[in-house]
Amino acid sequence: MVTEERLKRAVALRKDDVFLRSEFAHLGSPAQLSRAFKQLIIDGVLVRLGLGVFAKGKPSALTGKPIPVQPLEVLAPLVLQKLGVKVRPSQAVRDYNSGASQQLAAGIVLDTGRRRITRKLGFGKQTVAYENHHA
Numbered sequence: 001m002v003t004e005e006r007l008k009r010a011v012a013l014r015k016d017d018v019f020l021r022s023e024f025a026h027l028g029s030p031a032q033l034s035r036a037f038k039q040l041i042i043d044g045v046l047v048r049l050g051l052g053v054f055a056k057g058k059p060s061a062l063t064g065k066p067i068p069v070q071p072l073e074v075l076a077p078l079v080l081q082k083l084g085v086k087v088r089p090s091q092a093v094r095d096y097n098s099g100a101s102q103q104l105a106a107g108i109v110l111d112t113g114r115r116r117i118t119r120k121l122g123f124g125k126q127t128v129a130y131e132n133h134h135a
Contacts, residue, residue, distance in 0.1 A: 003027055003035070003036045004035070004040065006028070007024055007027055007037070008040060011045065011056065017055055017056045017070055017078070018049070018053065018054070018075050018079050019053070019055070020052055020053060020054075020079075020082055021054070041066075044057050044058075044065075045057055046066075047123060049068070049072070049079065050079070050119060050120055050121045051120070053079050053119075055070075055075050055123075056069045067123070072108055072121075072123050072126050073108050076108060083119070085115050085117065087110050088110075088113070090111050091111065091131065091133060093105060093109075107126070107129060108128045109128075109130070110130055111130075111131050111132070112131070113133065115132070116130075
């Protein structure tokens with residue numbers, strides 16, 4: 001399959017670890033891209049983080065199943081940055097870093113400012129939550 005090989009090579013040559021499907025639209029038709037992405041996910045080259053959002057994959061040391069090359073805490077802000085959303089750490093993280101609190105948020109929470117985000121991002125059972133602070 002030609003499109004699959006071109007997509008695999010394009011992913012390997014890129015430095016970034018997260019990709020939007022739209023970045024590869026020039027490689028083929030939507031149907032060809034869907035088949036190519038599906039095959040690369042099966043092969044473990046890519047993992048899916050959300051609708052049209054992919055990350056480079058590697059085999060897990062524990063299970064051998066594909067996992068993202070970096071943790072979701074690192075990849076999620078990169079995805080939102082590619083989508084044009086400015087992201088800051090959540091209020092709980094800012095309080096913890098400033099010493100105002102000893103508690104750290106359980107899970108991944110990102111502050112998107114005034115932007116309301118409905119895009120679901122995650123991998124496995126871990127998902128990203130969003131908070132809005134209008135300051």
